[in-house]
Amino acid sequence: MTIKEFKLPDVGEGVAEGELVSWLVAPGDRVEEDQPVAEVETDKALVEVPSSYDGTVEELFVEEGQMVPVGDVIISFRVDEDGGEDATAADDGESAAAASETAADEGAPDTADAEPEAATEDGTEPTDAEPDTPSGRTFAPPSARRLARELGVDVAAVDGSGPGGRVSEADVRAHAEGGSSDAPDPRPAPTPTDTDAGERKSAVSKRGSADATDAGGSEAASAASAPDPAGRETTLATPATRKVARERGVDLDDVPTDETRDGEAFVTADAVTAYADALESPAESTPEPEPTDVDAGSAPDATGEPAAAETAGGDETVPYRxxxxxxxxxxxxxxxxxxxxxxxxxxxxxxxxxxxxxxxxxxxxxxxxxxxxxxxxxxxxxxxxxxxxxxxxxxxxxxxxxxxxxxxxxxxxxxxxxxxxxxxxxxxxxxxxxxxxxxxxxxxxxxxxxxxxxxxxxxxxxxxxxxxxxxxxxxxxxxxxxxxxxxxxxxxxxxxxxxxxxxxxxxxxxxxxxxxxxxxxxxxxxxxxxxxxxxxxxxxxxxxxxxx
CATH class of the missing domain: 3.30.559.10 (Chloramphenicol acetyltransferase-like domain)
Known part of the structure; x- marks a missing residue:
């Protein structure tokens, strides 16, 4: 059994990229060759992308609504090289370890063998990496594994709330706060080099900012005027929604929502706009705090005015693509x-x-x-x-x-x-x-x-x-x-x-x-x-x- 990465194929002549509109599968799902796994909108049409393998979905690397260049990895599969059924649960420790080694050789980003190198890059000792699970496999993205190392949590002991038992960052934090491991106190705010690639960078950075605020930072004054921020640790959102949040100067972790994806809170652009509008009302009657806790993309200009891309009066921005x-x-x-x-x-x-x-x-x-x-x-x-x-x-x-x-x-x-x-x-x-x-x-x-x-x-x-x-x-x-x-x-x-x-x-x-x-x-x-x-x-x- 091995890990196979699947790249976005060329879905039409002259098409260089596409928007991943929706996933048709989730981690842990069994798929067959030629079975559609995602819907991708190109500049020509909406097309279904079929799998090239028989196997089990291992990990989804792209969020819905994200633009993906042709040739980028979008999903990985666990494939039985002998052509039989996926036997993860039946593998003994030796065969599972072999599968993990094979996946590491192919560059799978979340195998146990690949973790020490990532830990070294983050400035932590390789010995902090979690041990192999008894079954030889734990379903968790690199960000969740990194957080587990920083909190001293054995990721194999964490109960995953996502599809197929996938472990999220929220699961790791809940496990650490529940005292079910000999974890040290939570880490201080991470440096920029500790963050994941892509959109997850902002999520980790925001957690660090929140920790600093709780410690008595200058952001407490501005938080006092916010209309009941949610204060989550992790929030899922499409790139378009994140752009709206940056333009409105809103922390996604503070936006209230009842929607979830894979066990995590999911925020829409409409929710961000509504929260930003609510924020602006009390701000008119209170002194404006220093803008120290906003994303770089939403920082006001030298005149103190918000960025030009900010919407006002209930306007809505729609991606032009x-x-x-x-x-x-x-x-x-x-x-x-x-x-x-x-x-x-x-x-x-x-x-x-x-x-x-x-x-x-x-x-x-x-x-x-x-x-x-x-x-x-x-x-x-x-x-x-x-x-x-x-x-x-x-x-x-x-x-x-x-x-x-x-x-x-x-x-x-x-x-x-x-x-x-x-x-x-x-x-x-x-x-x-x-x-x-x-x-x-x-x-x-x-x-x-x-x-x-x-x-x-x-x-x-x-x-x-x-x-x-x-x-x-x-x-x-x-x-x-x-x-x-x-x-x-x-x-x-x-x-x-x-x-x-x-x-x-x-x-x-x-x-x-x-x-x-x-x-x-x-x-x-x-x-x-x-x-x-x-x-x-x-x-x-x-x-x-x-x-x-």
Whole structure:
């Protein structure tokens, strides 16, 4: 049996990092190869990360909400090299010790053999390391093991409250305070070199500050005005929450919360904001203490004013990353690279509405919900075949325009994470019912964040249907490096002028507003208008779509 570390894999072309949205497993869980263990949001989509091993989850190295570069270790597994069941409980002392040695050779951060080196780095004697447990293994992160050494606690004797008996720092402190070991008095405040890497540094530092405050430090004056601080020893929070706490000058250990994760208190950004707002009220009527107990990131400037990133009046900060950041960068690149021109027109679609009504029963019999989108897609293909420059890509470096031979239409879909554009390939080769079903499937999976990155690549022309929420006209931004995008308004009855026996008259008729944006470097306005006329002709006379 050995310890295997699992790194965040490359989950899509060009993806350098991802946000670990949620863990699907916990330490102690048995997993099989290819079983999803985490959900990761990249700048493309939300994807499930499968395990590469059969074994038992040993440790999770990343918190939910944390950004992780591709190639970083996110989880470790205990794997039976013989391919049998994980036999931790059945191993005798000799086999367990061998497993511990193997794990240490592979660089596992929390094995007993690895501890003396860490202790030396911390300035303590290697002899302070805890002995091997009778079973050869104790589930505890490095921070908990280090705390156990500092308090003189045998970590093997501590009852873990986390999943799979995992020992937390709170468990170690509770064991020490309970007097169940011959531990010396708690240590003085640790120096910065005693802290763990990453976010846990601040947790250890804060405990040291709290000890100093209890000893009669100058921070006691400011604590007196705080609204009932919780005063915990350890608090779990996402990096985004910790950022809010730094910006508001709040100690996470003081924020009240009823939520827990792995037996530890868990604080959300909303709880931090509410606590910070409550802190500001009494502060207005009392002298402001010296800012000696705040994180460096939240220290006020020379004028005494809080940092500029501080929220006020109930404002909320939301991380700008993942899909939203990708959308922003893509829109910025498109708008500042391609000179946009938008052409507006309106199609009178009486015949299209009638054609859809006639085909709906047949579509329902085939299990298909027929919308207007497949008709529009076919009409667009007719226009692209006649005006191929709208189905092109300008390659500036090569100084050439590539006229695409495929008709792959991207369909913009509004999701909770932002606008996603799945691509329907080879529209010219598919029928109306097939297109309707494929669009429905892609849109559904886009909203559920289950699209694969490959399903959003390779588009040659895009469609955005803002009419679905009641819009009429817009100025769509091109999905660069494509050359054009067509926006659809809502099909509604509007007044139109029709020629009758008694002359022209204004009558109500169903119309479809169209907004066509083009890259003016490639397409002239006249060509855009002619393309729009071709699309409208096929929508107003849907029998023409039989040729597409």
């Amino acid at each position: 993942g899909v939203r950041r990708t959308i922003g960068k893509q829109m910025e690149r498109s708008k500042f690279t391609a000179p946009h021109v938008t052409h507006h027109d309106t199609a009178e679609v009486d015949a299209l509405v009638e054609a859809r009504e006639e085909l709906k029963p047949k579509a329902e019999a085939a299990g298909v919900k027929l919308t207007y989108m497949p008709f529009v897609m076919k009409a667009i293909v007719a226009g692209l075949k006649e005006y191929p420059y709208l189905n092109s890509e300008l390659r500036e470096d090569e100084e050439e325009i590539v006229l695409k031979g495929e008709y792959n239409l991207g369909i913009a879909v509004a999701t909770d994470a932002g606008l996603m554009v799945p691509v329907v390939e080879d529209v010219d080769e598919k029928g109306l019912f097939e297109l309707a079903e494929e669009v429905r499937d892609l849109a559904s999976r886009a909203r559920e964040r289950k699209l694969k990155p490959a399903e959003m690549k390779g588009g040659t022309f895009s469609i955005t249907n803002f009419g679905a929420i009641g819009g009429e006209y817009a100025t769509p931004i091109i999905n660069y490096p494509e050359t054009a995008i067509l926006g659809l308004g809502a099909i509604e009855e509007r007044p139109v002028v029709r020629d009758g026996d008694d002359g022209s008259e204004v009558v109500p008729a169903p119309t479809l507003p169209l907004s066509l944006s083009i890259d003016h470097r490639v397409v002239d306005g006249a060509v855009a208008a002619e393309f729009a006329n071709t699309v409208m002709e096929h929508l107003e006379h849907p029998l023409l779509l039989l040729n597409e």
